[in-house]
Amino acid sequence: MDINKSTILLTGGTGSFGRAFTSHLLSKKTFKGIIRIFSRDEFKQYQMQLEYQDDPRIRFLIGDVRDALRLERAMKGVDTVIHAAALKQVPLLEYNPFEAVKTNILGSQNVIDCAIDQKAKKVILISSDKAVSPINLYGATKMVAEKIFIQANSYSGGRETIFSVARYGNVMGSRGSVVSVFLKQAINNSLTITDKRMTRFWITLEQGVQFVLTCINQMMGGEIFVPKLPSIRITDLASAISPQAKIKFTGIRQGEKVDEILINAEEARRTLDLGKFFVIEPEFPWWGLNKKLKGRRLKEGTVYSSANNKQLTIAQLKKMVEKIDD
Numbered sequence: 191m192d193i194n195k196s197t198i199l200l201t202g203g204t205g206s207f208g209r210a211f212t213s214h215l216l217s218k219k220t221f222k223g224i225i226r227i228f229s230r231d232e233f234k235q236y237q238m239q240l241e242y243q244d245d246p247r248i249r250f251l252i253g254d255v256r257d258a259l260r261l262e263r264a265m266k267g268v269d270t271v272i273h274a275a276a277l278k279q280v281p282l283l284e285y286n287p288f289e290a291v292k293t294n295i296l297g298s299q300n301v302i303d304c305a306i307d308q309k310a311k312k313v314i315l316i317s318s319d320k321a322v323s324p325i326n327l328y329g330a331t332k333m334v335a336e337k338i339f340i341q342a343n344s345y346s347g348g349r350e351t352i353f354s355v356a357r358y359g360n361v362m363g364s365r366g367s368v369v370s371v372f373l374k375q376a377i378n379n380s381l382t383i384t385d386k387r388m389t390r391f392w393i394t395l396e397q398g399v400q401f402v403l404t405c406i407n408q409m410m411g412g413e414i415f416v417p418k419l420p421s422i423r424i425t426d427l428a429s430a431i432s433p434q435a436k437i438k439f440t441g442i443r444q445g446e447k448v449d450e451i452l453i454n455a456e457e458a459r460r461t462l463d464l465g466k467f468f469v470i471e472p473e474f475p476w477w478g479l480n481k482k483l484k485g486r487r488l489k490e491g492t493v494y495s496s497a498n499n500k501q502l503t504i505a506q507l508k509k510m511v512e513k514i515d516d
Contacts (some may be wrong), residue, residue: 191270193403196270197224197226197267198223198226198272199226199272200226200272201272202274202275203274204231204235204237205275206361206395210395211399212225216242216248223247225248227250228275230254255273255293255298258300258304262308265308265310266308270311270312272402273339276293276316277289278318280445283328284327295331302353305351311350312351312406313352313353314355314409315354316356316402317357319360322452326445328445336357340354340414343412343475347477348477352410353412354415355414356401356415358401358416358417359390359496360450361398362393368427373431375435379435380436383428385441385442385448386439388423388448389450390424390496391421391496392421393419404466414470415468416470418468420501422496422507426501426503427511430508450495450496451493451494452468452494453468453470453493454493455490458492458494460473461487468488468494469485
């Protein structure tokens, strides 16, 4: 299936990823398909409409993934579904746990059911490192979303509609990321860091978009795709953004990890290294796999963590942050 000729439904389409994905595709003359932006934020849709008002390749649909009937109508005639809609703010979801379940889990089930009923060809979930060995409610809901997405292939038989997952860490430069927080704090020459040991994977919005496009192109149903990424020390990022700023260490927040983990030791048994990315094979492929992926299997017990990974230097980070700031 050629993505350039596809009708695409993008849930959460007005978020950071959705805007970057839309900009990437619509900037290419080779894209002859249609992007349907599905989200519940009418103001953000209005802003995007102003940006793309002369482009006939984009549609705007107000709706919520909690509403199965609205999703069903939005998905008619769709070839590819990218499910990026989610509630993500960790403390808020701990305070409103049922809302997290309704959107991140039941909303994902609605996407699955509608995709099968409307015979979409490829459906991919945008997931997070928080889904790996979760310690907060957000991570737990994303873990369940991943599980039901992979096992949804059992309902479709892994034939007409196939489901996969793209999992990566915090996107640098997206709304609410540590980069945007530091840039605001740098105005007052004072930055806050929860713990000096903090490390994170580094991925930009553009890299995230390219990775998801690669996943869509290669998915066969049942895979969790994980990119190979460099890591950063948060203290190095602070130095790159504002080397003269005073740093205040505030202590690890509830529900926060010191390091990001994209593949845990248990998943390593089912993980293949395909060169530029990893693929975690399904644990229970009831639907059967028509093809076997070829790659180097990870050693048992391997943990893909931002702590034991190649770290970007302060000089490299400074150049990258300058691009984000522009």
